[in-house]
Amino acid sequence: MGDRTAQGAVEMLTEPDYEAMVIGAHPDDNDFGTAATCALWASQGKKVVWVVMTDGTEGSEIPSQSDEELMxxxxxxxxxxxxxxxxxxxxxxxxxxxxxxxxxxTRRAVVKLIRKYRPRVIFTHDPTSHIMAPDPDEKPDATGYLNHPDHRATGNIVVDSIFPFAGNPRSFRELLAEGLQPYRVHEVYFFGSTQTNTYVDVTESIDKKGQGLMCHKSQFNPEDNERMAERMRERAAAVAKDAKEKKGLEMRYAESFRRMKLHIPPAPKEETAVPAGSEE
Known part of the structure; x- marks a missing residue:
């Protein structure tokens, strides 16, 4: 770390503009991972921006469909x-x-957006989650799944972009000419994680998650779309049950994340009272 007081040093900003930035690999990844939380925060007046890393052109069962049309x-x-x-x-x-x-x-593109929006929190895929599978002896009728390589790549791109590049004034110096100063993200919330430690009560917004996912008509069978709201409630209820068992939290519907803090702003200084009759 260099001398931040040196002549010519560029300040690293820590004051956020947006409350949250969600960075997912494909269209609908952000929905599955964070939609209810984001809808809740948006209803509270918090500014949220979503980022989609890929063009989504492999999300179809029709090989003859053109990439541009699907994108x-x-x-x-x-x-x-x-x-x-x-x-x-x-x-x-x-x-x-x-x-x-x-x-x-890919790192430069994400760093540019982080500096542009200055989110307090970034949500993204947990890059450490590779294999999600129950013990086949304990649950012989259950299947696991392999985390998509784009999910893992996205998580790693975002983690590297947050540190060191977004806050380093010597990284991607051409961004300074665009007025995009170095910025320090305060927290990261990983979704799709096997190491969750944070639960958000989304009872007020869970139905919006189902409604929003129904907009992704190209990705689901019609009968799946009809049950989307019900499926999201069932999943969120299971997460809420987990929150009760692990944290003693009382929620009807919840979303879960692996949360880590990177920056804690200093507490505001108390104003010194001026004694009556004294000069300022």
Missing amino acids: LLREQEQRAAAEVYGIKAVEFLRNRDGHLVNNED
Whole structure:
């Protein structure tokens, strides 16, 4: 770490503009991971921006469908869902679906958005979650799943972008000419994690999650879409039960995250009272 008081040093900003930025790999990933929390926060007047890393062009069972047609369709669906949740800003980075890598270009794009929006909290995929599978001896009828490589890549891109690059004035110095100063993110909430430690009561907003997911019509069978709200309530109820067992929290519906703090702002200084009759 260099001398921040040195001549020519650039200040690292710590005052957020947006409450949250959600960065997911594909259209609908942010919905599944965070939609109820984001809808709740948006209803409270908090500013939330969503970022989609890939173009979503492998999200179809129709090989003959054109990439551009599918990309534009999925972006339209994502915007419609965001409107349901009350999210005003959505950024599409349009990296190739299924081939996302953590490199200079993808990190720069994320750093630029972090500095542009200055979110207090960033939500993203947990990059450490690779294999989600129950013990087949304990649950012989249950199946597990392998976390998508784009999910893991997104998590790693975001983690690296947050530190060290977003806050380092010598990283991507061309961004300074665009007026994008270094910025320190306060917290990270990982979704899709096997190490959850934080629960958000989304009883007020869980139905919006189901409604928003129904906007992603290209991704679900019609009968699945009809049951979407019910499925989201069932899943959120199971998370709430987990919150009760692990934390003693009373919630009807919840979303869960692995939360970590990176910056705790100093407590505001108390104003010194001026004695009556004294000069200021």
